Amino acid sequence: MNLQKKSFRICFLSFMQWIFKHAYGIRLKSPDHLRSLGFRILPAGDVIRFLTGKRKPSFLAEGYLINDRDGMDPVHYLLTFRPSINCLRP
Numbered sequence: 001m002n003l004q005k006k007s008f009r010i011c012f013l014s015f016m017q018w019i020f021k022h023a024y025g026i027r028l029k030s031p032d033h034l035r036s037l038g039f040r041i042l043p044a045g046d047v048i049r050f051l052t053g054k055r056k057p058s059f060l061a062e063g064y065l066i067n068d069r070d071g072m073d074p075v076h077y078l079l080t081f082r083p084s085i086n087c088l089r090p
Contacts, residue, residue: 035063038076042066 016034020026028034041064066075 038074040066040075040078042078042080044081
């Protein structure tokens with residue numbers, strides 16, 4: 001893993017640790033712990049490519065990303081940039 005990818009992954013996980021600690025009182029121990037809590041990301045098209053000109057970081061595909069056809073049963077925390085009305089449509 002190159003330094004830029006590693007740095008983005010570390011920043012993302014540190015940010016999630018901060019959010020979970022301050023918003024929910026949960027101390028995240030690892031990326032697996034974050035997944036086990038039901039954290040998922042529902043992309044809004046290819047917003048990452050639009051903003052950065054690059055593809056989504058590969059580590060996001062390690063169990064975080066869901067799509068419109070996936071079940072929502074394991075999801076307890078959802079990160080998305082879609083308007084909420086669009087998240088509720090079947």
